Amino acid sequence: MNPTIQSVLVLGAGAVGGFYGARLAQIGLQVSFVCRSNFEAIATKGLQIRSYQGDFSITPEQVVQDTKDYQGKPDLLVIATKVVPGNDLTDQIAPLVHPGLTILLIQNGIEVEAPIAEAFPAVPLLSAIAFVGVTRTAPGQIHHQLRGDLEIGSFGPGQFDSALKRVLTAFESTGLKIRGSQDIVKSRWVKLLWNAAFNPLSVLGQADTQRILELPGSEAQIRAIMGEVMALAEAAGKPLDPQLAEKNIAATYKMPPYKTSMLVDFEAHRPLETEAILGKPIKIAHRLGIAVPRLELLEALLHLLADQKRG
Amino acid sequence: MNPTIQSVLVLGAGAVGGFYGARLAQIGLQVSFVCRSNFEAIATKGLQIRSYQGDFSITPEQVVQDTKDYQGKPDLLVIATKVVPGNDLTDQIAPLVHPGLTILLIQNGIEVEAPIAEAFPAVPLLSAIAFVGVTRTAPGQIHHQLRGDLEIGSFGPGQFDSALKRVLTAFESTGLKIRGSQDIVKSRWVKLLWNAAFNPLSVLGQADTQRILELPGSEAQIRAIMGEVMALAEAAGKPLDPQLAEKNIAATYKMPPYKTSMLVDFEAHRPLETEAILGKPIKIAHRLGIAVPRLELLEALLHLLADQKRG
Numbered sequence: 115m116n117p118t119i120q121s122v123l124v125l126g127a128g129a130v131g132g133f134y135g136a137r138l139a140q141i142g143l144q145v146s147f148v149c150r151s152n153f154e155a156i157a158t159k160g161l162q163i164r165s166y167q168g169d170f171s172i173t174p175e176q177v178v179q180d181t182k183d184y185q186g187k188p189d190l191l192v193i194a195t196k197v198v199p200g201n202d203l204t205d206q207i208a209p210l211v212h213p214g215l216t217i218l219l220i221q222n223g224i225e226v227e228a229p230i231a232e233a234f235p236a237v238p239l240l241s242a243i244a245f246v247g248v249t250r251t252a253p254g255q256i257h258h259q260l261r262g263d264l265e266i267g268s269f270g271p272g273q274f275d276s277a278l279k280r281v282l283t284a285f286e287s288t289g290l291k292i293r294g295s296q297d298i299v300k301s302r303w304v305k306l307l308w309n310a311a312f313n314p315l316s317v318l319g320q321a322d323t324q325r326i327l328e329l330p331g332s333e334a335q336i337r338a339i340m341g342e343v344m345a346l347a348e349a350a351g352k353p354l355d356p357q358l359a360e361k362n363i364a365a366t367y368k369m370p371p372y373k374t375s376m377l378v379d380f381e382a383h384r385p386l387e388t389e390a391i392l393g394k395p396i397k398i399a400h401r402l403g404i405a406v407p408r409l410e411l412l413e414a415l416l417h418l419l420a421d422q423k424r425g
Numbered sequence: 426m427n428p429t430i431q432s433v434l435v436l437g438a439g440a441v442g443g444f445y446g447a448r449l450a451q452i453g454l455q456v457s458f459v460c461r462s463n464f465e466a467i468a469t470k471g472l473q474i475r476s477y478q479g480d481f482s483i484t485p486e487q488v489v490q491d492t493k494d495y496q497g498k499p500d501l502l503v504i505a506t507k508v509v510p511g512n513d514l515t516d517q518i519a520p521l522v523h524p525g526l527t528i529l530l531i532q533n534g535i536e537v538e539a540p541i542a543e544a545f546p547a548v549p550l551l552s553a554i555a556f557v558g559v560t561r562t563a564p565g566q567i568h569h570q571l572r573g574d575l576e577i578g579s580f581g582p583g584q585f586d587s588a589l590k591r592v593l594t595a596f597e598s599t600g601l602k603i604r605g606s607q608d609i610v611k612s613r614w615v616k617l618l619w620n621a622a623f624n625p626l627s628v629l630g631q632a633d634t635q636r637i638l639e640l641p642g643s644e645a646q647i648r649a650i651m652g653e654v655m656a657l658a659e660a661a662g663k664p665l666d667p668q669l670a671e672k673n674i675a676a677t678y679k680m681p682p683y684k685t686s687m688l689v690d691f692e693a694h695r696p697l698e699t700e701a702i703l704g705k706p707i708k709i710a711h712r713l714g715i716a717v718p719r720l721e722l723l724e725a726l727l728h729l730l731a732d733q734k735r736g
Contacts, residue, residue: 414645417642
C-alpha cells in the first residue's frame with residue numbers, strides 16, 4: 115500500500131463529488147473523474163467552483179465515461195453518486211480493484227455501504243457524510259454555499275484504521291474541517307435526522323429551508339418527523355443526543371435560505387434519493403416494529419409526485 | 426311558509442352550485458345566482474352544462490354580484506361556496522332572511538353549519554353532501570362527469586322536518602338520486618373519509634385518482650389516512666361502517682380517472698379547502714386526544730405548497 119494518497123478517482127461528478135474532488139486536486143493530488151452527463155463539459159473545460167471560501171478551477175488528471183477507461187490504479191476511489199434505483203456500483207468498482215485501493219463513500223442515507231462491503235470484502239471501505247451546501251449550477255460548474263465538513267469513518271469500526279488515517283490526512287490538507295468518526299453508521303443516523311425531514315418537505319412544499327421554518331405548522335412537522343427518526347435510531351441501537359432535533363432546527367434557522375439537494379434534483383427532473391433517505395429507514399422500522407407514519411406518507415407522496423413528473 | 430319551493434337563490438356559482446342550480450332551473454323553478462368571478466359570463470350567457478346525462482343550458486332568473494341586489498324573497502337559499510378562509514357567510518345571508526326562507530348548505534368538510542345556525546337560529550337550516558364529479562371548465566361552463574346524488578338532512582335532527590320535506594321534493598323532481606339523512610353530521614364524516622384521503626394526495630402528488638391507486642405505496646397511505654378519520658369519527662360519536670374505507674377504495678377503482686376538486690382548485694390557483702377537509706378534523710382530534718399524524722402532515726404540506734404558490 116502507498117503510504118500517502120496520490121491518485122484519486124471520483125465516481126460521480128455532481129455537486130458533492132465535483133466539490134471534494136476539486137479540493138483534493140487543488141492541493142496537488144492527481145484527481146480523475148468518471149462522469150456521464152457532465153463528461154463533455156468537464157473533459158473540455160475542467161471544473162469551476164464558485165465558493166464562499168474563494169472561487170477556483172481545476173483540470174482533472176483524466177476524465178472518463180466508464181471506470182474501465184481509467185488508466186492506472188487509483189489509491190482512492192471516491193464514490194459520490196446519487197443513491198437512486200438502478201445505480202449498481204459493484205460492476206463499476208470491479209475493474210479498479212487492486213491491493214492498494216481504498217474506497218470512500220460520500221453519500222446520503224442509511225445502509226449504503228453493505229452491498230460494496232459484501233462484494234469487495236478485502237478492500238478497505240470508508241464511509242463519509244458531507245455537511246455541505248453545494249449545487250451543480252451547470253455541467254462542470256459547482257456553487258459552494260455552506261460549510262464543507264466531512265465526517266469519515268471505517269465501515270466496520272477499527273477494521274481499516276491505516277486506510278482511514280491516510281484518507282483523513284489527505285482531506286485535512288484541503289483545509290476543510292474533517293472529523294474521524296468512530297461510528298459512521300451512527301453518524302449517518304445523525305445526518306438522516308435533517309435529511310428525512312427537510313428534503314421531503316422541500317420537494318412536496320416546493321420551499322427552501324427558510325420558508326419551511328416560517329410556517330409554524332411545518333416546523334411542528336419537522337419536529338415530528340425527526341421524532342420518528344430518533345425513535346428509529348434508538349431501536350436500531352444508535353440512540354442519538356435527545357437535543358439533536360432542536361439543535362438541527364436552531365441551526366437551520368441560522369442558515370441562509372437553502373434549497374435541499376432533493377429539491378434541486380426535483381427541479382432538474384433528476385431521480386430523487388427517496389430510497390436512501392426514506393425507503394431504507396422505513397424497511398428498518400418495519401423490521402423492528404417501530405411506527406413511522408410520517409416517513410411512510412412522505413415516501414408515498416414523493417413516489418407519486420416523481421411518477422407524475424415522469425408520466 | 427310556501428307549501429312548495431318556487432324561488433331559489435344560489436350563492437356560489439362554481440361547479441357544485443352551478444350544477445344543482447341549473448338542474449332546479451331545468452324543472453321550472455325560478456333560480457337566481459349570486460356570483461363574483463363568474464358574474465359577467467353567467468349574466469350574459471347563462472349556464473352551460475356538459476353532462477354524461479345529457480347537455481343542457483339555462484338562463485337564470487336573476488344574476489347578481491351581492492345578495493343585497495337580489496329582488497324578492499327566496500324560498501330557498503342554496504349555499505355552495507367553497508369553504509375557504511375569509512369567506513364569511515353571515516353578512517351575505519342577513520339581507521335575505523324572511524319568515525319563508527330555508528337555507529341549504531352544499532359544502533365539503535366538517536362543522537360547516539354551526540356559524541350559520543348560531544347567527545340565524547330561527548331559519549330552517551338544512552345541510553347536504555354532494556356525491557358528484559363536476560368541474561368548472563370556464564366561467565358559466567360546467568362539466569358533469571360523475572354521479573350527482575345528494576344526501577340532505579336537517580341540521581339538528583328532526584328540527585326542520587317540513588322544510589326538509591319541501592326541499593327533498595324539489596330536488597327529487599330533478600331526477601337526481603336524492604336521499605334524506607337522519608344524521609347529516611355523520612354523513613359528513615362518511616364523505617370526509619374520501620375527501621381527507623384523496624384530495625390532499627391528489628394535490629401533493631399532482632395525480633388523478635387512478636394514478637394514486639396505481640402506485641401500491643399510495644393506496645396503502647389512502648387506507649392509513651382513512652383509518653385516522655374512522656378512529657376520529659368514532660371518538661366524535663359518529664362510528665362509521667368498518668368496511669367503508671375498503672368500499673371507498675373499491676368504488677374509486679371503478680371510477681374513471683378523476684381530478685379531485687382540490688387539485689382542480691390548485692391548478693387554477695384558487696384557495697384550497699384545507700381547513701374544512703383537514704383543519705377542522707385535526708382540531709376535533711386535538712380536543713378528543715386522538716392521534717392523526719397523517720392528517721397533520723398533509724395539512725402542513727398543503728399550507729406550505731399553497732404559501733409557495735402565492736409567494
